[in-house]
Amino acid sequence: xxxxxxxxxxxxxxxxxxxxxxxxxxxxxxxxxxxxxxxxxxxxxxxxxxxxxxxxxxxxxxxxxxxxxxxxxxxxxxxxxxxxxxxxxxxxxxxxxxxxxxxxxxxxxxxxxxxxxxxxxxxxxxxxxxxxxxxxxxxxxxxxxxxxxxxxxxxxxxxxxxxxxxxxxxxxxxxxxxxxxxxxxxxxxxxxxxxxxxxxxxxxxxxxxxxxxxxxxxxxxxxxxxxxxxxxxxxxxxxxxxxxxxxxxxxxxxxxxxxxxxxxxxxxxxxxxxxxxxxxxxxxxxxxxxxxxxxxxxxxxxxxxxxxxxxxxxxxxxxxxxxxxxxxxxxxxxxxxxxxxxxxxxxxxxxxxxxxxxxxxxxxxxxxxxxxxxxxxxxxxxxxxxxxxxxxxxxxxxxxxxxxxxxxxxxxxxxxxxxxxxxxxxxxxxxxxxxxxxxxxxxxxxxxxxxxxxxxxxxx
Numbered sequence: 001x002x003x004x005x006x007x008x009x010x011x012x013x014x015x016x017x018x019x020x021x022x023x024x025x026x027x028x029x030x031x032x033x034x035x036x037x038x039x040x041x042x043x044x045x046x047x048x049x050x051x052x053x054x055x056x057x058x059x060x061x062x063x064x065x066x067x068x069x070x071x072x073x074x075x076x077x078x079x080x081x082x083x084x085x086x087x088x089x090x091x092x093x094x095x096x097x098x099x100x101x102x103x104x105x106x107x108x109x110x111x112x113x114x115x116x117x118x119x120x121x122x123x124x125x126x127x128x129x130x131x132x133x134x135x136x137x138x139x140x141x142x143x144x145x146x147x148x149x150x151x152x153x154x155x156x157x158x159x160x161x162x163x164x165x166x167x168x169x170x171x172x173x174x175x176x177x178x179x180x181x182x183x184x185x186x187x188x189x190x191x192x193x194x195x196x197x198x199x200x201x202x203x204x205x206x207x208x209x210x211x212x213x214x215x216x217x218x219x220x221x222x223x224x225x226x227x228x229x230x231x232x233x234x235x236x237x238x239x240x241x242x243x244x245x246x247x248x249x250x251x252x253x254x255x256x257x258x259x260x261x262x263x264x265x266x267x268x269x270x271x272x273x274x275x276x277x278x279x280x281x282x283x284x285x286x287x288x289x290x291x292x293x294x295x296x297x298x299x300x301x302x303x304x305x306x307x308x309x310x311x312x313x314x315x316x317x318x319x320x321x322x323x324x325x326x327x328x329x330x331x332x333x334x335x336x337x338x339x340x341x342x343x344x345x346x347x348x349x350x351x352x353x354x355x356x357x358x359x360x361x362x363x364x365x366x367x368x369x370x371x372x373x374x375x376x377x378x379x380x381x382x383x384x385x386x387x388x389x390x391x392x393x394x395x396x397x398x399x400x401x402x403x404x405x406x407x408x409x410x411x412x413x414x415x416x417x418x419x420x421x422x423x424x425x426x427x428x429x430x431x432x433x434x435x436x437x438x439x440x441x442x443x444x445x446x447x448x449x450x451x452x453x454x455x456x457x458x459x460x
Contacts, residue, residue: 021085024427024438025450029067030089031457032400035130036123038063038392045115049104056093061101062116062389064092069371069393072419076102076376087429087436102377102385109381116388117193117219120395124190125221127399134406136183136190137221142230143344145255147182148192148216149360150236152203153368155375162380165199174375175201176387177208179216180363182235183402187411189363190398191391192216194372196384206244209236213248227253233342234258235357241339243305250307250341257354260312260337267335269300270314281315282352292317294347297337309341315351362414369415370394404453421446422453 033039043059050058067089068079076098083092093101105112128135140146157164157173164173178194193215195208202208213234217224224232234240234249238259249256260266273295281292297312314337338354345353364372371390375383397415405411410418425447428439440447 019429021088021427021429021438023071023081023085023424024088024440025423025425026067026071027088027438028400028404028422028450028453028457029070029396031454032396032403033063033067033123035403035457036126036399038119038123038396041119041122042116045119046105046112048115049101049112056091056097056101058101058105059119060090061093061098062392064089065098065102065389066392066396069390070396070415071423072370072415074371074374074376088438102382105385106377106379106382109384112385113388116385116392117215120388120392121219121221123399124219124395127403128221131402131406134187134402136181136187140231142255145231145233146220147184147233147235148179148213149182149189149357149363150177150179150209150212150216150234150240151357151360151364152177152197152201152239153364154199155368155373157199157375161375161378161383163198167199168203171199173199174383175199175203176372177201177205177212178364178367179212180360181216181220182359183398188366188398188401188414189359190395191363191367192219194367194387194391196375196380196387203239204242206242206248209240209242209245210248213245217252227251229253230255235354235360237357246310246339247307250309255340255342257338257340257342257350257357260339262335262337266297266301266337269297270295270316270335272300273297273314278316279347281317282348284352284356286352289317294351296347306339307341309343310339311341312337312339313347313351313354366397366414367391367394370397400453400457404456405449408449410449422450425450 042063043057046058046062064079064082065076068082073079073081077095079092079098082089128137132138137146152175154167154169154171155174155176156171159172166172167175175197176194177197179192180189181192182189193212195212197208217228230253233255235257236259238261241258241260246256246258278293278295280288281294283289292315294313294315297314301312303310314335316333316335319334340350342350367390370393372387375386377383377386397418401411425444426441430437430439440450
C-alpha cells in the first residue's frame with residue numbers, strides 16, 4: 001500500500017447519498033421573490049402566454065431562469081441545476097419547454113417586455129416599501145435625490161447573432177445602454193432598464209439615452225409624471241452630455257450631472273480663472289485631495305444653446321504617473337468638466353457626487369457576472385428577453401441584500417462572493433410531521449447569517 005502524501009483527506013466517492021441538496025442558500029432568492037410578490041405577479045402578467053392544459057407556468061419558467069442567472073448560469077440550459085433539486089426549487093421545466101417559452105415571448109417581444117417590466121415595477125414598489133429607510137427612495141428630496149446612473153458597455157458576440165456589429169474598440173458584438181438606481185455608499189444598486197443595441201450604436205445617441213431614461217423612470221415606485229421634479233438626479237458620462245438629452249432632462253424637471261466635453265476653446269477659458277478662485281477637490285472619502293482643484297466655468301462660456309440653469313464645473317489635477325496628457329490639458333494638469341443644474345452645494349461636493357458615477361461600472365460588472373456577458377440566443381428579440389431576465393436576476397440579488405442583509409457587510413457583497421459564501425451552501429432535507437426542514441450544514445461559517453436573513457424575509 002502506497003503512503004498517502006496528499007495534504008487533503010483521502011475519500012472514496014459513491015452515489016448513494018440521499019436527502020442532500022446543493023445550492024441550498026438559493027432559498028434566499030426564492031423567499032425574496034415571494035416577499036416582493038414576484039411569484040404571483042410574474043404568473044399574472046405572463047398568463048397570455050400559457051397554453052391550455054400547459055403543465056408549466058410561464059411565470060415560474062422566467063423566475064427559474066432569473067434564479068439560474070443569479071446563481072451564475074449564463075444560458076437557458078443552466079436551468080438544469082435547479083431541475084436537479086426539486087426539493088428546493090420545485091418542478092422545473094425541461095430544456096425544450098424553456099426554449100419554447102423564450103421563443104414564444106420573443107415572437108411578441110414588445111408585449112412580452114412590457115409585461116415583464118410591469119411585474120418588475122410592481123415588485124420594486126413592494127421591495128422599496130418593505131425596505132423602509134434602507135430603500136434608495138427613502139426620504140429623497142432636491143438636496144438628497146434618488147440617483148439614476150446611465151452608461152453603456154460592450155459585449156462580444158459571434159458574428160452569426162442577429163444585429164451583432166463591429167464596435168468602436170475593434171471588437172464585434174453589441175453595445176447595450178443601461179440605467180441603474182444607486183443605493184449609495186452603504187449598498188449596491190439595481191438595474192432599471194437596459195436597451196440592447198447593435199455594436200455600432202453610438203455612445204452619445206441622445207434618442208437612446210432618452211428612451212432608457214424614460215423606461216427607468218417608469219420603473220420607479222412613486223410613479224412620477226412627465227415632469228419628475230428635482231428629487232431624481234440623472235448621472236452620465238460625456239456620452240449623455242448632448243444638447244438633446246440635457247434638454248430632455250430639463251423638460252422633465254430632473255436634476256442632472258453629465259460629462260461635459262472639453263474643446264480647445266473651453267480649456268482656454270479655464271486659463272482665465274484666477275488662482276484664488278480654485279478650491280481643493282475631495283477624494284473618494286470626502287477629504288481634501290492634494291493636487292486637485294475645482295472651479296466654476298459657467299460665466300466664461302457661451303451656454304446659450306444649452307437649457308437655462310446649466311452650470312459647468314471644471315476640475316484640474318496632477319495626472320497619475322505615466323498618464324498621457326491631452327491637447328485640452330493645461331500646464332501639466334489634467335482638465336475634466338461636467339454640467340449640472342443643481343443650484344445648492346459646494347463645488348467640491350458636487351464634483352465628488354459626479355465622480356461617484358464610477359459606481360455604475362460596478363453595477364455593469366455585476367450584471368455581466370449575472371448573465372449579461374453572454375447573450376446566449378441567436379435572435380435579437382430573444383436576447384432582449386434574456387436581458388430582461390438578467391435584470392430580474394440582478395434585482396433579486398439586490399433586493400435580498402436590501403431586505404435581509406442590511407445589518408451585515410454582505411449588503412455590499414458582489415454576486416461572486418454571495419454565491420461562494422451563501423448560495424452554494426449544502427444542506428439536508430428532513431421531513432417530519434408533514435413539514436420539510438432545510439438543515440444547513442452546521443460548520444459553514446455563514447450558516448447563521450443565512451438563517452438570520454431567512455427570518456427577516458419570512459418572520460413567520
